[in-house]
Amino acid sequence: QKEVEQDPGPLSVPEGAIVSLNCTYSNSAFQYFMWYRQYSRKGPELLMYTYSSGNKEDGRFTAQVDKSSKYISLFIRDSQPSDSATYLCAMSYNNNDMRFGAGTRLTVKP
Amino acid sequence: DSGVTQTPKHLITATGQRVTLRCSPRSGDLSVYWYQQSLDQGLQFLIHYYNGEERAKGNILERFSAQQFPDLHSELNLSSLELGDSALYFCASSVELGVYGYTFGSGTRLTVV
Numbered sequence: 001q002k003e004v005e006q007d008p009g010p011l012s013v014p015e016g017a018i019v020s021l022n023c024t025y026s027n028s029a030f031q032y033f034m035w036y037r038q039y040s041r042k043g044p045e046l047l048m049y050t051y052s053s054g055n056k057e058d059g060r061f062t063a064q065v066d067k068s069s070k071y072i073s074l075f076i077r078d079s080q081p082s083d084s085a086t087y088l089c090a091m092s093y094n095n096n097d098m099r100f101g102a103g104t105r106l107t108v109k110p
Numbered sequence: 111d112s113g114v115t116q117t118p119k120h121l122i123t124a125t126g127q128r129v130t131l132r133c134s135p136r137s138g139d140l141s142v143y144w145y146q147q148s149l150d151q152g153l154q155f156l157i158h159y160y161n162g163e164e165r166a167k168g169n170i171l172e173r174f175s176a177q178q179f180p181d182l183h184s185e186l187n188l189s190s191l192e193l194g195d196s197a198l199y200f201c202a203s204s205v206e207l208g209v210y211g212y213t214f215g216s217g218t219r220l221t222v223v
Contacts, residue, residue, distance in 0.1 A: 043214030
């Protein structure tokens with residue numbers, strides 16, 4: 001079993017839809033949770049950073065962490081074609097090395 | 111531009127050869143991380159250096175080695191290359207042990223033929 005599981009998709013939604021991206025993990029020691037966005041042929045860029053459980057909102061993006069279920073989510077409201085990218089969840093217990101999910105490829109169609 | 115510079119952007123080499131990938135971290139960042147990204151394996155952690163010292167190792171092959179120099183730039187050396195080493199290699203940096211997340215470079219695309 002992988003430490004971090006993420007459905008690779010692909011996921012295709014119409015413009016304006018609410019997108020839900022999810023990851024599950026097995027290591028209960030993880031306490032730092034992040035979401036990265038990666039455009040084709042580019043490096044991942046940090047979208048959201050959360051410590052421990054709870055919700056965090058930034059504009060159209062909301063990150064949720066449920067440590068009891070070992071489950072994290074990223075919601076994108078009013079999705080735009082420019083949101084089309086691969087979204088990677090990442091987590092760590094000590095910030096020395098981050099474990100990444102496989103990434104979910106999202107396409108938002110105009 | 112993220113501030114993390116990786117060179118070269120593309121590299122094509124033959125099996126059995128040795129290559130060196132270079133990374134300059136964002137100004138002020140002391141930590142450098144190396145990751146390998148391939149289609150079937152996703153983003154795999156290789157190694158982490160903090161202020162010149164190795165801090166953590168992931169699934170790094172013995173054929174691979176890295177170091178971080180006093181000016182904080184880092185090099186990843188890949189030797190006895192195999193076809194399966196073809197991948198994107200990313201360097202990331204952070205201010206202090208990744209507390210505020212990582213900043214990634216644009217990667218080096220390595221093709222082994």
